[in-house]
Amino acid sequence: MTPTPGSASSVSVPHQWINATTGRIAPERFSWLQAVVWAQEDQTYQNTCGHGPQHIGDTTLAVAVELARFNPCRPGIETLARRLNRSVRTIKYHLGILRDTGLLAYRIKGTRVSGIGNLASEYVWTIPQAFDAALHLVTRTSDRLIRMVIGIKDAGRNRIKRLACTVQQLLRKRRPRRTLRPNHNSRTTRCTPMRGSSESLSTAGPTSLPPESKLETGEASPPTRGKTRTRRVLNTTGRRFQLARELIEQTEWLNRCSVPRIAWIVRAVADAGWTSTDVRAWLHLRGESRHIRRPSGFLATVLHNAENVLDTPAKRADAVAHWRASLEVARRERIQSVRHHAERFDDVWQQPASPAVRRMVDAALTAAPPVVSYDADQDVLPAVSGVGELSAAEVEAIRDEARARLMAGDTGPISAAIASLGREIACDLYGHDLVLRGLQLMSATRSPLLSLGT
Template sequence: MPTTQPTLPEAAAAAIPLHVPTAHQWLSSTTGRIAPDGYSWMQAVCWAHLDNTYRPNRGHGPQHIGNTTLRVAVELARLAPCRPGVDYLVRVLKLSKRTVQYHLGILREAGLLTYQAKGTRVRGEGGRASEFIWTIPAAFDTALHLITRVCDRYIRALQGIADAGRATMKRLAKMARKLMRRPRRSRPTGPSGKRPSSAPRCTPMEGGSSTSSSAATTTSPSESKLETGNRHAPAPKKTRKARKLNAVGRRHQLAYELIQQVPWLHRAAVPRIAWVIQDVADAGWTAEEVIAVINEQAPTRTVHRPSGFLARRLAGALRRFDTPAKRQALVTWWRDSREAERARHVEWEGAWQAPRSRAVTRLVRQAINAVRHSDAPAGRPVEQDDQALTDDQLQVLRETAHQAFLAGDTGLVTSTVAFRGRVEAERIYGAELVGRALRLRSASSHLKVGAGL
């Protein structure tokens, strides 16, 4: 890769600093669009590298998107979902922990990565890595003259490109393809850096540095073996073909894919689900087609028996969707339907789970009782608690709800709204946090969440 920093002609014309503040580095508040795959995202990363308009606000660490940033981005583009641990990147890229953290921050500040769930440590479960979403900044679409349209799944979807940006797009595609290509494995080397050899290498027609000639110990083969060759020569290694699954293997593979993708099937056993879906698996159905049939009907809030619920949803499906064309039409509807999109975001285990911390539970109970006490009419008995909430306790409760919201959990706020009403919830947590939590819970796509903030 060249050492000089190349530039793009569109960058000189735009000259707009590429920097996203911390508040807009979340999926719910980003202004960029979601990349459909890692290759498309790497084109945007290459553009940011060539554009060279990113400038950090800090005075230490890397100051631009360089070759190390591209190395980190290539590893992120190969992860789906993009949940890289810092220790994993340190081990794979042979970089220091601080360097990896710097360049992850650069990708976030450039609008190329957004948080979907920030990493944290859970008591009894260990640490969890942050989960990112590949995003393409709006400056990329403007610089390359891309035409986008509104899309529920990707916030904005690419519709076309003007002639002025085609040459630059070809250049970025070639650069991204070259970076994504895996390097060849180098031959093992010894401690001195030279390739190990079991016998001295013979170099005919040229002199060698060895004092003894290797040709002196070489014997010519007999004339009887010149035609047929050596009988005891090692046979060439045969490439092992991929194992082909039988009917039972395809059933278990489809069952495993469904358990990984459908939330209310996570606790189900693979053999039992394989027995339920044996008919559709034998007919060649894919996991996406089965999920489309499941979401054809209205979702249920709670599923008590996942295998029985799945069998009920698949009853008669093999007869109604007996051709690949019908199943493909159903999958297309499921992808584009807002009702199906909302069904994929339903929390099947209930609207809210109680917090694990006893201190937070006590604060919630005190807050609800304090509000109930302040609004109770005269002559009506009210549940009393140990003491009313102080300002410090109320601040702790608000911070706890805010941290839970950033992690994608709105249950603390929405349960208070359901129990005491929105007015009282806004008195406890604030109008802004309550509004954002309700929009996140009822949104049918990431576009609505981002547009409302």
């Protein structure tokens, strides 16, 4: 397809973050891959660096297909390079192409945390506004997706069908395997002899025409063609493995399980015609657990006798409807909670509500630096006092308040505690996981998007 004049565009670095993007969040991976294929056809990428790939090619599509397999989209560059048999620099180039085209946005940028190591970047699949305009899509604002599609005009229906067919071919395409070297010990004849000369005879043999009698009667055999491949129908074992793979991809706590083990566990529901959506709805009805030590054993326990309880498609449809309704209610509650915290806390850091923490912060800010005595003979420094004077209820209240502030994007309490009391006491006060999350957010917000006030 000929590129549209003036269609090339490049997203600036400040707009490559999810809170500043001009596009919309893709609802699922299929729609996002349609936007990637569209960007390749229209050549929307414009290289301004002078080095690296000059356009969106097959390698970019291969990287996008691998990114679509991660949910959440938090791949490691070394992992992508190993799966695609490419170099790390090539993977970085094509990730930059997807960000510059507006197809990827940072949620958290990878960084290095002292004492922990490297943290991978987390991306969000985004669809630029130019795609909606080119496909004649009708959108409206959405709390979860920034904008959501509510319709399409007749002018874009044929093209979106072609994009869907291309995406299906990409998803069905397997990774290329290593090519085998030709076997020189084979007894088959060669078109060109290994030590042949111009005097050697051709192994193709003489070419003869069919007799005219067969041509007159139409009995000449047509040229042989390759057999058309028919779509393979899955048997019982294939359906079990298909259901197991879908559950591992869609369920977070099953992502490290082996496919054969999960296929053996779900054999009863797979034979009964269950889908992955039906299984997830059943897990919701039975009650999901936050702490699962052995995912395969937990799944086997929950699915015991499930095919006899929801034995009809109508019952399974009711369970799926109830599950989706509960997801919608939980989503609205999260949005309402985020709005409540955004209205309650502003950008300026506020003192904690707990009187005990306020006393500790005021004492740390106003007190003079202590004079530390050092004994050269013993070579021992005095120990730093902790937070043992607080009760368990006060510590829990302090952590709940800091966790609520982190949900609104405010790392003020944790950063103030680390700066004034030290990281060790801050970990005792807020907990190691909460301090780690605060450090991760603080490192992620070191971007040109934020302006720090005094």
